[in-house]
Amino acid sequence: MRFLKFFVVLAALLAQALPAAAQSRMKAEEVVIALAAEPRTLLPVTIVDWTTNNMVEHMYDRLVDRDPKTYKPIPMLATSWKVVDNTTWEFSLRSGVKFHNGEPFDAQSVKATMDYIKDPANKTHYASRWSLVKEVQIVDPYTVRFITEKAWPGLIDRISATDMLMMPPKALKEQGVQALLAKPIGNGPF
Numbered sequence: 001m002r003f004l005k006f007f008v009v010l011a012a013l014l015a016q017a018l019p020a021a022a023q024s025r026m027k028a029e030e031v032v033i034a035l036a037a038e039p040r041t042l043l044p045v046t047i048v049d050w051t052t053n054n055m056v057e058h059m060y061d062r063l064v065d066r067d068p069k070t071y072k073p074i075p076m077l078a079t080s081w082k083v084v085d086n087t088t089w090e091f092s093l094r095s096g097v098k099f100h101n102g103e104p105f106d107a108q109s110v111k112a113t114m115d116y117i118k119d120p121a122n123k124t125h126y127a128s129r130w131s132l133v134k135e136v137q138i139v140d141p142y143t144v145r146f147i148t149e150k151a152w153p154g155l156i157d158r159i160s161a162t163d164m165l166m167m168p169p170k171a172l173k174e175q176g177v178q179a180l181l182a183k184p185i186g187n188g189p190f
Contacts, residue, residue, distance in 0.1 A: 031190075042184045043177065044165035045117050046124045053162045059186035060165035063091055063110070064156060073156050077105060077166060077187070086151040087134075091159075093142040099168040099187045107138040112169030114146075122177070126163040 039052040063078040097105035
């Protein structure tokens with residue numbers, strides 16, 4: 001019985017101390033996150049593992065997100081989408097979004113990201129998940145079309161996953177993958 005009282009008193013003291021500690025950390029300009037393992041890379045759309053995806057999805061955004069309550073697709077970098085025909089999906093993109101280096105997010109970003117994923121030389125783990133995409137066509141600076149090999153009603157589900165996080169096309173082309181690996185340039189919150 002004495003041990004029970006001791007633990008109750010200890011729990012009460014800790015409960016009072018924790019909010020103060022949390023408040024003092026909230027004032028810091030640094031975010032500290034603990035994970036069970038180190039990410040294997042900070043380059044998006046390359047590796048399949050929970051830790052890596054958990055890190056890069058905060059640095060890079062995707063076209064579509066999911067409502068946490070209904071799990072229905074909601075806009076993220078795409079403001080809207082429609083099925084044009086059995087093998088064509090069209091996405092309208094958010095304007096005014098910039099990558100961390102100031103490069104604008106636009107239709108070229110979507111095309112460059114898909115080209116990177118599908119290029120066998122890049123050896124991304126996600127290439128097979130996008131095998132039905134024949135090409136990404138740029139309609140205008142803020143509209144893209146995904147042309148698929150056959151009807152793919154699940155494209156919207158695939159686009160909302162973390163295996164198509166947008167990459168900056170100019171930096172990808174001019175600086176290369178190794179530079180982006182060393183210093184990620186995303187368009188997400190961190």
